Amino acid sequence: MADLSIDFAGIKSPNPFWLASAPPANTGEQVMRAFDAGWGGAVWKTLGDPIVNVSSRFGGVDLGTYKMMGFNNIELITDRSLETNLREIREVKKRYPKHAVIASLMTETKEDWRVLIQKCEDAGVDGLELNFGCPHGMCERGMGSSVGQEPKLLTEITSWTKEFAKTPVLVKLTPNTGDIVEAGQAAVHGGGDGISLINTIKSIIGVDLDRLVPLPRVGNASSNGGYCGPAVKPIALHLLAALARDEVAGRVPISGIGGIGNWKDAAEFIALGSTSVQVCTAVMHYGFRIVEDMIDGLSNYLDSRGMKSVNELRGRAIPGYQEWGDLDLSYKLLAKIDPKKCIGCQLCVTACNDGAHQCIFTGNEEKSRPPHAHTAGKAKPPSPFPIGLHAGNRVPWVDEPECVGCNLCALVCPVEGCITMEETPSGLPKETWNERVAAGRGKIPGGIHD
Amino acid sequence: MTLIGKRLETQLHDKKPLYTDSEAKAEAERCLYCVDAPCIKACPTTIDIPTFIKKIASGNTRGAAKTIFDQNLLGHSCARVCPVEVLCAGDCVYNAWEREPIAIGRLQRFATETSTAPGQKPLYVAKKNASPKKVACVGAGPASLAFAGAMALEGHTAVVLEKRAVAGGLNTTGIAPYKLHAEDALHEVDWVRGFGVEIKTGMEVDADSAKKLLAEFDAVFLGVGLGADTKLGIPGEDGAGVVGATAWIEAMKLDATTPSTKDLRVLVVGGGNTAIDVARECAQLGAADVAMVYRRTEKDMSGYEHEMEGARVEGVRLVSNSIPVSVVRDPNGKVTALRVARGEQGKAVAGSEHDLPCDLIALAIGQSKLHELAKHFPGVELDAKGCIKADPATGQTGNAKVFAGGDAINGGKEVVNAVADGRNAARTLIARFTAKA
Numbered sequence: 001m002a003d004l005s006i007d008f009a010g011i012k013s014p015n016p017f018w019l020a021s022a023p024p025a026n027t028g029e030q031v032m033r034a035f036d037a038g039w040g041g042a043v044w045k046t047l048g049d050p051i052v053n054v055s056s057r058f059g060g061v062d063l064g065t066y067k068m069m070g071f072n073n074i075e076l077i078t079d080r081s082l083e084t085n086l087r088e089i090r091e092v093k094k095r096y097p098k099h100a101v102i103a104s105l106m107t108e109t110k111e112d113w114r115v116l117i118q119k120c121e122d123a124g125v126d127g128l129e130l131n132f133g134c135p136h137g138m139c140e141r142g143m144g145s146s147v148g149q150e151p152k153l154l155t156e157i158t159s160w161t162k163e164f165a166k167t168p169v170l171v172k173l174t175p176n177t178g179d180i181v182e183a184g185q186a187a188v189h190g191g192g193d194g195i196s197l198i199n200t201i202k203s204i205i206g207v208d209l210d211r212l213v214p215l216p217r218v219g220n221a222s223s224n225g226g227y228c229g230p231a232v233k234p235i236a237l238h239l240l241a242a243l244a245r246d247e248v249a250g251r252v253p254i255s256g257i258g259g260i261g262n263w264k265d266a267a268e269f270i271a272l273g274s275t276s277v278q279v280c281t282a283v284m285h286y287g288f289r290i291v292e293d294m295i296d297g298l299s300n301y302l303d304s305r306g307m308k309s310v311n312e313l314r315g316r317a318i319p320g321y322q323e324w325g326d327l328d329l330s331y332k333l334l335a336k337i338d339p340k341k342c343i344g345c346q347l348c349v350t351a352c353n354d355g356a357h358q359c360i361f362t363g364n365e366e367k368s369r370p371p372h373a374h375t376a377g378k379a380k381p382p383s384p385f386p387i388g389l390h391a392g393n394r395v396p397w398v399d400e401p402e403c404v405g406c407n408l409c410a411l412v413c414p415v416e417g418c419i420t421m422e423e424t425p426s427g428l429p430k431e432t433w434n435e436r437v438a439a440g441r442g443k444i445p446g447g448i449h450d
Numbered sequence: 451m452t453l454i455g456k457r458l459e460t461q462l463h464d465k466k467p468l469y470t471d472s473e474a475k476a477e478a479e480r481c482l483y484c485v486d487a488p489c490i491k492a493c494p495t496t497i498d499i500p501t502f503i504k505k506i507a508s509g510n511t512r513g514a515a516k517t518i519f520d521q522n523l524l525g526h527s528c529a530r531v532c533p534v535e536v537l538c539a540g541d542c543v544y545n546a547w548e549r550e551p552i553a554i555g556r557l558q559r560f561a562t563e564t565s566t567a568p569g570q571k572p573l574y575v576a577k578k579n580a581s582p583k584k585v586a587c588v589g590a591g592p593a594s595l596a597f598a599g600a601m602a603l604e605g606h607t608a609v610v611l612e613k614r615a616v617a618g619g620l621n622t623t624g625i626a627p628y629k630l631h632a633e634d635a636l637h638e639v640d641w642v643r644g645f646g647v648e649i650k651t652g653m654e655v656d657a658d659s660a661k662k663l664l665a666e667f668d669a670v671f672l673g674v675g676l677g678a679d680t681k682l683g684i685p686g687e688d689g690a691g692v693v694g695a696t697a698w699i700e701a702m703k704l705d706a707t708t709p710s711t712k713d714l715r716v717l718v719v720g721g722g723n724t725a726i727d728v729a730r731e732c733a734q735l736g737a738a739d740v741a742m743v744y745r746r747t748e749k750d751m752s753g754y755e756h757e758m759e760g761a762r763v764e765g766v767r768l769v770s771n772s773i774p775v776s777v778v779r780d781p782n783g784k785v786t787a788l789r790v791a792r793g794e795q796g797k798a799v800a801g802s803e804h805d806l807p808c809d810l811i812a813l814a815i816g817q818s819k820l821h822e823l824a825k826h827f828p829g830v831e832l833d834a835k836g837c838i839k840a841d842p843a844t845g846q847t848g849n850a851k852v853f854a855g856g857d858a859i860n861g862g863k864e865v866v867n868a869v870a871d872g873r874n875a876a877r878t879l880i881a882r883f884t885a886k887a
């Protein structure tokens with residue numbers, strides 16, 4: 001079994017799986033049950049001056065039969081006294097000395113930061129996470145994402161905390177910003193030892209169409225909240241990768257968060273540069289027990305790739321994340337439909353015809369290409385004409401000269417392995433857009449000034 | 451033993467073939483991942499079903515297989531032969547919701563079969579035990595294999611003695627081929643053998659060898675199952691054309707010289723699952739007519755409703771309230787009919803005799819108990835039904851060194867019950883050996 005232990009800027013953890021600062025890490029009793037289930041660390045529900053919450057506070061978006069594909073909340077930071085939280089943190093650290101306990105913090109004045117940090121460190125935390133990400137409730141009070149969106153302020157407050165902190169400081173960023181790299185660099189400039197991202201995305205989860213009130217409803221009103229869960233994973237992956245490959249922001253370890261629900265999600269975050277990963281929604285949905293498959297699945301994956309440690313996976317996909325202008329314009333894929341597998345649903349025909357490049361046809365006769373086709377003449381059906389094992393003469397065919405290799409047909413096809421995208425030599429030398437521009441061939445005829 | 455020739459069972463095809471990756475994922479995604487899931491409680495080996503299903507959904511098939519095998523080393527054959535309709539899937543919360551329950555058996559097959567396919571990395575490596583003990587098993591059926599496999603994985607020496615030429619017990623010799631073919635059962639036997647279990651076939655344990663086993667081994671596990679098919683005791687019963695159900699099934703599965711039932715008129719006497727199995731097998735082989743002759747009414751049958759439904763779809767008729775009186779043969783001794791009387795509450799009504807014409811009669815009215823063997827092990831007792839007395843939670847018999855499980859102690863249940871017994875006995879012994887070491 002591969003070694004899953006990590007060292008995050010000096011914070012040691014038996015595995016990269018941490019509870020995110022949120023309801024699952026609200027109390028000591030929960031955190032201890034989570035550690036028993038296998039979680040390697042927990043970022044405590046954000047501490048500060050206790051607040052008052054509303055009822056209700058959560059909303060969900062379902063997709064088909066899958067519940068909570070997206071999730072949102074209008075909950076604030078901890079509603080429990082600092083003293084209670086600290087007593088529980090002390091207790092957890094005493095009983096679980098090898099697990100990572102990180103205090104998430106949010107407050108206002110420099111003096112408040114000093115007091116809060118000192119109290120948490122006295123309680124024995126392994127690190128601190130600055131919540132500069134909460135996009136609702138707290139930002140209106142000048143905290144949370146209102147700091148994360150202001151690079152100067154972010155640097156300044158981070159540097160205050162570094163004056164006081166003896167343990168590593170992680171800066172938790174908000175995705176609600178124009179340029180994440182600017183925010184990441186600001187965190188590093190302030191002396192942050194690590195970055196966590198993403199916090200939730202500003203959102204309105206839906207509208208109650210009977211009452212005509214946004215959701216989640218509090219009496220006859222609601223408020224914008226923070227969006228998370230499986231739906232936000234692609235956004236989180238991009239923001240993570242943007243920081244991980246940046247020369248300044250990429251210097252510090254990153255704790256990846258956003259839509260992680262299983263080991264595969266986690267492996268993707270790690271491949272794009274995360275050292276640890278944090279989970280909130282999936283635990284709120286299914287409970288602490290999900291970590292068993294995360295540990296088991298990740299270690300099976302690492303074993304299958306011959307990797308001895310999770311550290312060998314970290315960042316392995318970053319070199320493959322490039323500017324569009326550096327992609328090879330001569331690389332060519334063609335869609336192939338396997339008549340043995342096709343069930344004749346013809347979803348690919350409609351998808352290509354209405355949503356892509358009008359080059360999938362049915363029937364054993366020559367077809368007129370659309371007027372805008374690049375290839376002259378009629379599209380010729382393959383010979384011999386494919387007769388499907390299940391689909392008979394309903395198997396569609398691809399007019400290969402017109403196929404641009406976009407993937408759409410393969411994405412809509414419900415049958416595994418039926419439509420494959422096959423590499424085809426284009427006969428052209430490798431050339432990127434940037435190279436083309438540099439060679440003075442960056443202008444395509446037919447533009448605004450022609 | 452290798453299986454040779456075009457055995458009849460090769461004509462019968464898998465009713466629930468292996469899922470493809472995407473079929474498995476789609477089915478797995480349907481699972482609600484219940485907490486304190488009822489399906490787990492309905493499984494005699496308490497496999498953590500929602501966990502293994504979620505692992506399939508996440509693409510962690512190997513992890514899913516481990517979750518299954520950790521509780522049930524014969525998770526592959528169980529996946530294929532368990533009557534899930536009355537076990538795990540029968541308790542799926544979807545039933546109450548009037549939706550199709552999760553296909554737990556098929557998902558379990560997907561995980562176990564793909565993870566133990568030839569070429570896959572071993573899921574288990576036997577421990578190196580500092581003070582290994584020696585255990586012997588009598589019979590190489592599911593109960594013994596579960597026991598021996600678990601002992602071998604702990605680093606103990608496990609030897610299995612089997613009287614037949616093939617190992618696997620009824621998994622190899624008795625299960626309906628449309629659920630599990632003999633070669634797949636033997637593949638599973640080989641998998642368990644891979645843990646270091648030594649299996650010796652063609653070795654029947656009798657009084658002498660029992661003594662030796664007790665002297666040479668630290669513990670003995672009795673997993674001998676049941677004996678020969680019971681007879682009706684009616685005139686004309688002995689001779690060609692009347693077969694015992696399990697004997698016929700064994701021949702159909704393993705002996706390539708067995709004649710087919712194609713175009714024959716077959717009568718199956720009995721109302722249990724073995725009777726339904728024989729009837730379905732004959733029907734699938736192309737019999738001209740298959741009827742089950744049962745002494746009481748349909749609702750009294752011990753066979754499962756879902757199996758009877760499957761049999762009907764295949765053209766099997768049920769002749770209920772009919773009690774066999776004699777086998778009618780022509781002057782050459784060839785069976786021509788079964789004479790039956792009308793039954794009322796299972797009793798024959800005098801004067802109601804009539805003939806049911808047929809070419810072949812299969813008797814599926816039960817199997818005898820192997821009392822003899824128990825006598826060779828001092829202290830081992832039998833219960834009123836003739837089963838070996840053992841505590842199912844621990845496998846312990848009246849002799850501290852002797853354990854027992856499976857059909858031999860329960861009188862004939864399912865493969866999964868045999869596996870649970872074997873596993874429990876192994877856990878008991880492992881704890882005992884560890885405590886002493």
Ligand SMILES: Cc1cc2nc3c(=O)[nH]c(=O)nc-3n(C[C@H](O)[C@H](O)[C@H](O)COP(=O)(O)OP(=O)(O)OC[C@H]3O[C@@H](n4cnc5c(N)ncnc54)[C@H](O)[C@@H]3O)c2cc1C
Pocket residue numbers: 531532533588589590591592593594611612613614617618619620621624625626629653654655656673674675676696699723724727820823855856857858862863864865866868
């Ligand atoms: C026709 C039929 C169909 C069935 N179908 C199903 C099904 O679909 N699903 C299901 O879950 N269950 C089914 N069962 C029940 C299931 O097969 C048994 O419950 C299970 O096999 C019991 O396992 P066991 O290890 O106790 O015994 P067995 O599988 O009977 O194995 C006992 C072994 O011990 C050997 N043996 C006996 N005496 C000696 C001796 N003195 N020395 C050496 N070896 C000896 C025998 O040769 C045999 O190989 C079926 C049973 C029958 C008869």
Ligand SMILES: Cc1cc2nc3c(=O)[nH]c(=O)nc-3n(C[C@H](O)[C@H](O)[C@H](O)COP(=O)(O)O)c2cc1C
Pocket residue numbers: 020021022023045046071072073075076077078104131133134172198199200226228229230232257258259260278279280281282
């Ligand atoms: C109900 C709820 C409360 C949260 N509270 C906090 C908080 O107090 N502090 C914080 O830093 N993040 C908070 N978050 C954000 C999460 O820590 C996490 O960044 C976000 O949910 C994305 O991860 P996920 O997709 O795994 O849920 C909260 C999220 C939810 C759903």
Ligand code: SF4
Pocket residue numbers: none
């Ligand atoms: S989840 Fe618990 S706290 Fe929330 S509404 Fe339901 S019962 Fe109340």
